[in-house]
Each structure stands twice: as C-alpha cells, then as structure tokens.
Amino acid sequence: MTRPLSRVGLPGASSRHEITCPYCFASVARQRVLFRCRGQAGRTQGCAPVLDEALAAYMGSPAGASLPPVFAASxxxxxxxxxxxxRPTGNRACPECHNPLPAAYCDSPGRIVALVGAKNAGKSTYIAVLLHELMNRVGTELDASLVACDDRTIERYKRDFARPLLEQRRLLPTTASAATGPREPLVYLLTRTRRGRFTRARNDSLALVLFDTAGEDLRSREVTDLHLRYLEAADAIIFLVDPLELPGARTGLLDAAPVPRVPGDDPDSEPLNVIARVTETLRQRHGTRPGEPLPVPVAVALTKIDALRPALLRQSALHRSRSGAGVLDLDDRDAVDEQVRALLHEWQAGQLDTYLGQQYADHALFGLSALGGIPEGGRVGAGGVRPYRAEDPLLWLLHRFGMLDGVRPGGS
Ligand SMILES: Nc1nc2c(ncn2[C@@H]2O[C@H](COP(=O)(O)OP(=O)(O)OP(=O)(O)O)[C@@H](O)[C@H]2O)c(=O)[nH]1
Ligand SMILES: [Mg+2]
Ligand SMILES: [Zn+2]
Ligand SMILES: [Zn+2]
Structure with a gap:
C-alpha cells in the first residue's frame, strides 16, 4: 500500500492528476499516460514490434526503439x-517521449532531485556513491529498498558509475555536455517500511530521479532545453560545492590536496555564479517576484571534506559520525549546519550562504566526502571508497518530503 505523501509547501511534486515524466520532464495528465502492448510472449499471440518513432527521437537512434505499439485507453x-x-497490458508509457513509466512511478509521488554544481565539484562521484550507500548500508538502516525503475537505469548505473569507480577504483571521467548526445536520468523507486508501535507496517514509496548534469553545461546561460526542463521540474536541489574551489579554503587543506584554482580564473564556474544561474531558471518557472524566496528545498554540500586538515574538523560536528538509525537527528543537523556556515564565512564564501538565504525559503548546509580520501594518479586512494556523511543531504530531503521522522536526542 502506498500512501500519498503530504505535499504541504512542496512545489512541483506531481499532483494527483499530473505526473512528471522522469525522462523528458513533461508534465502529463494521468489519464493521458499511454499503454504499451506486451507483444508476443511464448505461445501467446500479441502485436509484433514496430519502430517507435517518438522513442527513437528521444534516444537519438532507432536502436532499441522497436517495440510493440503504444495505445491510448482509459x-x-x-x-x-x-x-x-x-491482450491485456499493464505497461505504461509517457505520451510525449514514449519511455516506460513504471506502474510504481505512476502510483508514487515522483521527486525529482536536481544535482548541480560547477565542473569538477564531484557530482558524478557523488551519484555513484550515494546510490551505492542507499542500496546497502543506508538502505538497511532506513529499512528502505532502492530499486531501479527500468533496465536502462540498471545498465547505466553499472557501466558509468559503479563498475569504474567502485569495482575498478578509477576516477570517473568528466561528464560530457548534454549537447553532445542524449543523456538520461537515473530513475529509482525508494520504498520505506515504517513500523508503528501499534499500527501495521506500512510502505511509503518515492520515485527518485537523479540527473547527472555536466558542470560544463551550467557555465553559461544557454543551458540546453532538457536541462531547463529538468531544473524546472525539480522538487529539490542538491548543490555541490568543492571547497578546493574556494580561494579562502587554501590554508585549511591538506598538503596532498590538489592546489585550488586561482580566484577569478573562470568566473562562470564559481559556485555563486553557478547557483545564481540555476536560481534564475527556477524563478522563471515559479514566477516568483525577485524579493520572494523560492519554495524548493536546497541542500548545499561541501564535497571532498577529506581534503581538509584534521585540525579544522577536530572540534567539529562534521567530525562525528551521524548517530541516527532510521531517523533524522535534528540536533546533529543543526550542529553541522552551523559548522559549515562558520567554515564558509571563514573562507570568505559567506556570500554563498547569504545569497541562498535570500533566494530560498529552505536551505541547509552539509559537509561530506564521497571517496573518503584524496585520490592519486586517477585512482581512488589506497583504502578504497569510504564515503563519509554522503547520505546526509538525502536524509534531510526525505525528512522534508515527510518520509523520515526528525528527533532531538537531546530531548528539547
Ligand atoms: N578528495 C576527494 N576528491 C574527490 C571526491 N569526489 C570527487 N573528487 C575529485 O573531484 C574530481 C571530479 O569529480 P567528478 O565527480 O567527476 O565531478 P563532476 O562534478 O561530475 O564534474 P563534471 O562532470 O565535469 O561536471 C574527481 O576526479 C576527484 O579527483 C572526494 O570525495 N574526495
Ligand atoms: Mg560529472
Ligand atoms: Zn497488441
Ligand atoms: Zn516523457
């Protein structure tokens, strides 16, 4: 049983009547969602595959686009x-791009999480590690399963993320601009079992759509059409900031860390400018007035905190491991938020925090490390991938989406 989540104050979440296609990001009325014939199987008769032109156009090639036909039906x-x-069928397809819309996706509120950040901020690495954590340690802790909604997601996650980074321990290549070829989001269904003390166990589902943007594409105002639709459809934003890009952070870095860029080198890639471009895009969609804060929750995370000197972290909330098991520890949350805010100000990047406070009704600060150590020679460090607090932004968003309770262990 899935339960509709409360959508109070959350914009963009698909309403009861509309869903957002996780592939083309079109908003479609539920009754317009197409069906696809199941075709021939074994000895049962069914329609033969034909070239699906809408799907071929989306994929940029007819390969793999020959399928049994789609049809509209109530x-x-x-x-x-x-x-x-x-023959009866339960297979659904988007009326615009004809990609499969899994039944679970049609039934659960889809939350599109836009992951943005400058080139080299650590987005692709983060996606690889976050999904792995959700499928393993964090999933267990939350009593949650993370299941890919389609075969292409499974294949792409393995090929582009898990195999190179987690198995072969090679750093991921720079993500190619969406202009060079179609890029597809990764679509998962996250299902949590919640056991009340006096109530029956209940499952809450959430479709999680992650799209790995190329930092390159967020450098200019001419973002591609697909990016634009992706950002416009986003229900939440995870904004990754590389502390190595903040000139003021230089003194706080380990000697082994790569040398930070010269300030003013490439103003288009500066974190503040990247988030400002994303914000402008969101403003167009939400039609808010300039002074009015945007309602989309934004998680801002400093990546690569393994590269910071231990002295910076020793007294810090970031140094502790998260204690919560299946809940969001709000005391810990406040402490980390404060800590990262202090670091940003110390590094003369307080502007970033100020700007986010002005533009968004709800933003929270995080510090994480996807790799857990400084890579060497194009490879993950000797100890392998050892993520640290990588799941924090997502836990906060789950809390915002009403899927994770917040507690104050201090009891206030
Ligand atoms: N020390 C440390 N370095 C990291 C970490 N994550 C990523 N990096 C480094 O940052 C580089 C860029 O990471 P990517 O994940 O490819 O960055 P991206 O944001 O996807 O970059 P684009 O695809 O160009 O937009 C990696 O090659 C690593 O050298 C981390 O957790 N710790
Ligand atoms: Mg990338
Ligand atoms: Zn048929
Ligand atoms: Zn679509």
Whole structure:
C-alpha cells in the first residue's frame, strides 16, 4: 500500500492528476499516460514490434526503439486491453517521449532531485556513491529498498558509475555536455517500511530521479532545453560545492590536496555564479517576484571534506559520525549546519550562504566526502571508497518530503 505523501509547501511534486515524466520532464495528465502492448510472449499471440518513432527521437537512434505499439485507453486499475491484439497490458508509457513509466512511478509521488554544481565539484562521484550507500548500508538502516525503475537505469548505473569507480577504483571521467548526445536520468523507486508501535507496517514509496548534469553545461546561460526542463521540474536541489574551489579554503587543506584554482580564473564556474544561474531558471518557472524566496528545498554540500586538515574538523560536528538509525537527528543537523556556515564565512564564501538565504525559503548546509580520501594518479586512494556523511543531504530531503521522522536526542 502506498500512501500519498503530504505535499504541504512542496512545489512541483506531481499532483494527483499530473505526473512528471522522469525522462523528458513533461508534465502529463494521468489519464493521458499511454499503454504499451506486451507483444508476443511464448505461445501467446500479441502485436509484433514496430519502430517507435517518438522513442527513437528521444534516444537519438532507432536502436532499441522497436517495440510493440503504444495505445491510448482509459484503463482500469492500471490495465487495458490492446485494441490490435486484445491482450491485456499493464505497461505504461509517457505520451510525449514514449519511455516506460513504471506502474510504481505512476502510483508514487515522483521527486525529482536536481544535482548541480560547477565542473569538477564531484557530482558524478557523488551519484555513484550515494546510490551505492542507499542500496546497502543506508538502505538497511532506513529499512528502505532502492530499486531501479527500468533496465536502462540498471545498465547505466553499472557501466558509468559503479563498475569504474567502485569495482575498478578509477576516477570517473568528466561528464560530457548534454549537447553532445542524449543523456538520461537515473530513475529509482525508494520504498520505506515504517513500523508503528501499534499500527501495521506500512510502505511509503518515492520515485527518485537523479540527473547527472555536466558542470560544463551550467557555465553559461544557454543551458540546453532538457536541462531547463529538468531544473524546472525539480522538487529539490542538491548543490555541490568543492571547497578546493574556494580561494579562502587554501590554508585549511591538506598538503596532498590538489592546489585550488586561482580566484577569478573562470568566473562562470564559481559556485555563486553557478547557483545564481540555476536560481534564475527556477524563478522563471515559479514566477516568483525577485524579493520572494523560492519554495524548493536546497541542500548545499561541501564535497571532498577529506581534503581538509584534521585540525579544522577536530572540534567539529562534521567530525562525528551521524548517530541516527532510521531517523533524522535534528540536533546533529543543526550542529553541522552551523559548522559549515562558520567554515564558509571563514573562507570568505559567506556570500554563498547569504545569497541562498535570500533566494530560498529552505536551505541547509552539509559537509561530506564521497571517496573518503584524496585520490592519486586517477585512482581512488589506497583504502578504497569510504564515503563519509554522503547520505546526509538525502536524509534531510526525505525528512522534508515527510518520509523520515526528525528527533532531538537531546530531548528539547
Ligand atoms: N578528495 C576527494 N576528491 C574527490 C571526491 N569526489 C570527487 N573528487 C575529485 O573531484 C574530481 C571530479 O569529480 P567528478 O565527480 O567527476 O565531478 P563532476 O562534478 O561530475 O564534474 P563534471 O562532470 O565535469 O561536471 C574527481 O576526479 C576527484 O579527483 C572526494 O570525495 N574526495
Ligand atoms: Mg560529472
Ligand atoms: Zn497488441
Ligand atoms: Zn516523457
């Protein structure tokens, strides 16, 4: 049983009547979602595959786009009979791009999380590690399963993220601009079992859509059309900031850390300018007046904190491991938020915090490390990938989405 989540104050979340396609980000009325014939299987008769032109256009090639036909039908309980062959089907497809919309996605509120940050901020590495954490340690802790919604997501996660980084321990290549070819989001269904003391266990589901943007594409105002739609559809934003890019952080870095850029080198890639461009895009969609804060929650995370001198972290909240098990520890949250704010100000990057406070109704600061150590020679450091607090931004967002309780262990 899935329960509709409360959507109080959360914009963009698909309403009861509309869903946002996680592939083309079109907003479509539920009754417009198409069905796709199940085709021939074994000895049962069904429609033969034909070239699906809308899908081929989306994928940029006819390869893999020959499938049994789609058709419109009102459908009952998510099923309809194919008008051509009469076989019942429960397979759904987006009316715009014809990508499969898994039943679970149609039934659960989809939350599109936009992951943005300058070139080299650590976005791709973060996606690889965050998903792995959710499928393993953090998933267990939350009593949650993370399941890919389609085969392409499984394949792409393995090929582009898990195999190179986690198995072969090679750093990921720079993400190619979306202008060079179609790029697809990774679509997962996160299902949490919640056990009340006196109530029956209940499952809450959330479709999690992650899109790995190329920092390159966020440098200019001419963002691609797909990016624009992705940002416009976002229900939450994770904004990654590389502390090595903050000139003021230089003195706080380990000697082994790469030398930070010269300030003013490439103003387009400065964190503040990247977030300002994203913010402008969001403003157009939400139609807010300039002084009015945007309602989309923004998690701002300093990446690569393994490169900071231990002295900086010793007294710090960031130094502790998160204690919560299946809950969001709000005391810890406040302490980390304060700590990162102090670091930003110390590094003359307080502007970033001030700007976010002015533009967004709800932003929170984080510090994390996806790799857990400084890489060497294009490879992950000797100890392997040892993420640290990588899940924090997502836990906060789950809390915001009403899927994770917040507690104050201090009891206030
Ligand atoms: N020390 C340390 N370095 C990291 C970490 N994560 C990423 N890096 C370094 O940052 C580099 C860039 O990481 P990516 O994940 O490719 O960055 P990106 O934001 O996807 O970059 P683009 O695709 O160009 O936009 C990596 O090659 C690593 O050298 C981390 O947790 N710790
Ligand atoms: Mg990348
Ligand atoms: Zn058919
Ligand atoms: Zn679509």
């Amino acid at each position: 459908g009952r309980k998510g099923r309809a009979d194919c008008p051509a062959c009469g």
